[in-house]
Amino acid sequence: MKKEVRDPQGLAVEKSLKxxxxxxxxxxxxxxxxxxxxxxxxxEEASAKVEEMSRRLLSNPVIEDFSYNLLEPEGEK
Structure with missing residues (x-):
């Protein structure tokens, strides 16, 4: 979630932890x-696909930022 967007769930968890x-x-x-x-x-192709998927469907650019890590499945190198 973008820093400037209120996070009521995060605030509730923070209060409970305290x-x-x-x-x-x-x-x-x-x-x-x-x-x-x-x-x-x-x-490079994997990175481009993830960027496109994230921008088109997986994130809401109005309220969310996204980041990703590319990993090879275990046993497949």
């Missing part, structure tokens, strides 16, 4: 995590 005695917690942001498995001919 209530439980975790006084050193300064801020909590709650977001979403996805794993997308697909085939690509190269890392």
């Amino acid at each position: 209530t439980l005695g975790y006084d050193t917690v300064k801020r909590v942001r709650v977001g979403k995590y996805m794993e997308v498995f697909f085939e690509a001919g190269s890392r």
Whole structure:
């Protein structure tokens, strides 16, 4: 979620953590995590596909930023 967007879920988690005695917690942001498995001919192609998928469907650019990591499935190198 973009920094300037309010995060009511994050604020609720932060308050609860402090209530439980975790006084050193300064801020909590709650977001979403996805794993997308697909085939690509190269890392460059994979990166381009992820960028396109993220911009077209997986994120809401008005309120969300996105980042990604490209990983090779275990046992497939």
